[in-house]
Amino acid sequence: MxxxxxxxxxxxxxxxxxxxxNEDTIESREPSTPFERAHNGTVWVLADGFGPLERAQHASQLxxxxxxxxYWSAAVSDHGLRLRQAAERANRMLFSLNAPGTDYGAMCGATILAAAVVDERLYVANAGKSRAYLIERNRIEQLTHDHTWxxxxxxxxxxxxxxxxxxxxRNVVTRALGVEETPSIDLFEHDLKAGQMxxxxxxxxxxxxxxxxxxxxxxxxxxxxxxxxxxxxxxQRGGADNVSAVVVRVADAAPKPEGMVERLSILQGAGRSLGRSLDLDETIDTAMQELLALLGGEHAxxxxxxxxxxxxxxxARQFTVTHDGRIQPAAGQRTISRxxxxxVVSGGQPEIIGDALSDPQYASQSVVGLSLRSILCVPLLARERTIGALYLDSSIQTGTFTRDDLDLLVAFAGQAAAAIENARLYRxxxxxAESLLRIQAHQQSIIRSMSSxxxxxxxxxxxxxxxxxxxELFGVEIAAAEGCHIDEVLQPPVSSWLRALMIQAQDDNATMSVGHDWHGTIGDRERVYLAARVAILRPAEG
Known part of the structure; x- marks a missing residue:
């Protein structure tokens, strides 16, 4: 254990x-499953709002x-980073409440103090003057720094x-959420021991x-x-301000199943595997293999x-488990419960089905035809939108998957969705970029083939x-000409003639201007006749 x-x-x-x-707000969330305890731990947040009364209360609560x-829904394995990102998300929400140019006295925001305990590790994030203390016997240690003048x-x-x-x-705060677009947030980590507070x-x-x-x-x-x-x-000392406190006693250790620890280790390894490639096909293949290794089942x-x-x-990209335990791409497209x-995709909520065959709600042709019994399906969420779903089924027995399996799959789906979305964006x-290179190559081909x-x-x-x-006409190589001023490359009579045509075209606001001919000496050629057309290149939007 x-x-x-x-x-x-x-x-x-x-x-x-x-x-x-009261402009203070306390929010917290405790785990309800062994997976949540290991993946999320317990989190507490103290927010102290400021600004006009109703706006201050709203900012604190928000x-x-x-x-x-x-914090609870993120798939980030680094809990300190997850706290920081959650605080940054809260800052964006508060910052949006203050319209550009809002007078400072009318602005609303909140100082923030957040703490998460996962296993034996404490993570603290703060911006403002709320404090986190660690107390052991008669010793007290302030973990945070006051962000005041x-x-x-x-x-x-x-x-x-x-x-x-x-x-x-003494009450002038130098850091808070909602004031600046990019907040400055302190992050602290500390090991915990039984008996501490x-x-x-x-x-x-x-x-x-x-x-x-x-x-x-x-x-x-x-x-x-x-x-x-x-x-x-x-x-009793006067209560001059809103006052809030959270006290957490760290009690003796409680047992944790080895199986959960092993699966969480696999989950962390799966996250690392998903981040190794930006190739979309490779990322999806890795996700499928890690999924079957993590949760079992016969088909994903x-x-x-x-x-x-x-x-x-x-x-859909599909994988199956062979009789000898190997994970490989499915031969042909196996039917999925549409x-x-x-x-799941439309509602954005995961589903677990213990015995699909015996439940009339799931008596579809695909379920009956494949004798599907246990099914897990969770949405792939990236940037607050559903980009797809992960699907896992088994036809061997009922109740193959548990509620803990569903929690684990939801966490894995967060990692997979981020990896898949990054791979799609990269593709x-x-x-x-490849299209632009083709266009540029085509343009260069046209330019090179012109007779003028x-x-x-x-x-x-x-x-x-x-x-x-x-x-060839002016006796100056392409590499020597491009990037230089026209007066440095062409002889003064020619450059002056061309610049005059350009000015005329700009003054006339003409798409194309045809100038008078020019004749004169270029290099060792005593008599050269030139005719020019000047086009003003404008952006596509006009």
């Missing part, structure tokens, strides 16, 4: 004794909920800690209680609700949506095109 910690948490939030409304939801001055040596306590600018609190608590007083309150034996005890103590498929968002079942795939970019000299210049008079006929 492998061990993990048991966490006992309490939370409390109050408007305080001075303010009428920031906390967005951060928890995004006075904290920066103390760190720089311009203020002492005692001067900062009563300083008139984690405290997350807003500044409404720490402005009234010292570190020593916090430890004394939390050290009271048989304290039923430690978070409420801290909030009540702050209110990835179904991608077409340009209209409909699942392309006919074009109704289940369409429902589209490569095809676009072709010269193109940009707005600064630099030569951008100089075809072989121009090189």
């Amino acid at each position: 492998t061990t993990g910690f048991s966490l006992l948490s309490s939370r409390a939030s109050d408007a305080g004794r001075v303010r009428a409304f 920031a906390a909920k967005t951060l928890v939801d995004h 006075v904290a920066a001055e103390v760190e720089a040596g311009h203020l002492t800690p005692q001067e900062a306590i009563g300083h008139p600018r 984690l405290l997350l609190c807003t500044d409404g608590l720490t402005r009234h209680l010292s570190d020593t007083e916090i430890v004394a309150i939390l050290s009271v034996p048989n304290l039923s609700d430690p978070a409420d005890a801290l909030v009540e103590a702050a209110n 498929a990835v179904i991608l949506c077409d340009e209209h968002g409909k699942p392309d079942v006919e074009g 109704s289940i795939v369409k429902r 589209a970019t490569a095809e676009q 000299a072709l010269i193109a210049v940009d707005g600064l008079g630099r030569i951008t095109t100089w075809n072989p006929v121009a090189a």
Whole structure:
């Protein structure tokens, strides 16, 4: 057996004794399955809103909920990075609430403190002046840094800690969500041990209680609700601000099934395998093989949506498990339950079916014809849209797949969707680049085959095109001409004549101007006659 910690948490939030409304928000989510416990852990978020009253409350609630939801649904294996990305997502939501040019006094936003505990590891992200503490016996350690004007001055040596306590600018925050398009977010990691306590609190608590007083309150034996005890103590000292606290006790280790640990290890390995290639076919093949290795079953498929968002079942990539346990591409197209795939893609929700044959809801021709019993199907979600589905089935026995399998497949689908979307974007970019190269090659072929000299210049008079006929006519090679100013390449009489034609064409706003002939000496040729047509090249949009 492998061990993990048991966490006992309490939370409390109050408007305080001075303010009428509470602009603090606490959000949290705990795992409901062994997979969620190992993949997501437990997450808590404290958001302290600011701005006009209703906007401040809305910003606080939106920031906390967005951060928890995004953290929980992300397929990123690095939990610290996942917290940071979730905070950045919350920032985008808040930043969108403030129209460009909004006066600072009318802006809304929130300071944020988020913590996640996964196995024996603590991850903390913060922007603002809420604090995270780790307490062990009678020792308390502040894990976060205050993002305030006075904290920066103390760190720089311009203020002492005692001067900062009563300083008139002690509440000026230097970091928060919703103020800037790209927020600056601190990230901390720390190993946990049984017997420790984690405290997350807003500044409404720490402005009234010292570190020593916090430890004394939390050290009271048989304290039923430690978070409420801290909030009540702050209110008794005056409650000058909203006050919120989360207290997490790290209890003795609890057993964790070895099978889950092994499967999570496979999941992490699958994520690494999916990221090794930007080739779409290779990425899909890897996803299918990793999927069957991860969850078992006899048949797996990835179904991608077409340009209209409909699942392309006919074009599904399918794999099967042979009798000797090898995973290989399916020989021919095995039938997939279209109704289940369409429902999962349209609804964006995963499905698990224990015995499709005995359930009238799934009595379709494909289910009956293949004697399908157990089916798992989950959507592939990338950039908040469904790009397809992962499908897994078995005809051997009922109940092949469990709810934990579904959770695992959802996590795998997040990794697979990101890898597939990156591969598709890479293919589209490569095809676009190849198309542009073909167009350029075609254009160069036309330019080289022209019987007249072709010269193109940009707005600064630099030569951008100089075809072989121009090189022969003026005795200047293409490489020596392109990139140089026209006056540096052509003799003054010729360059002056051409520039005059260009100015005339611009003044007349003409698509094509035909100039008068020019004759004179070019190189060792004493009498040369030239006729020119000048075209003004405009962007496609006009």
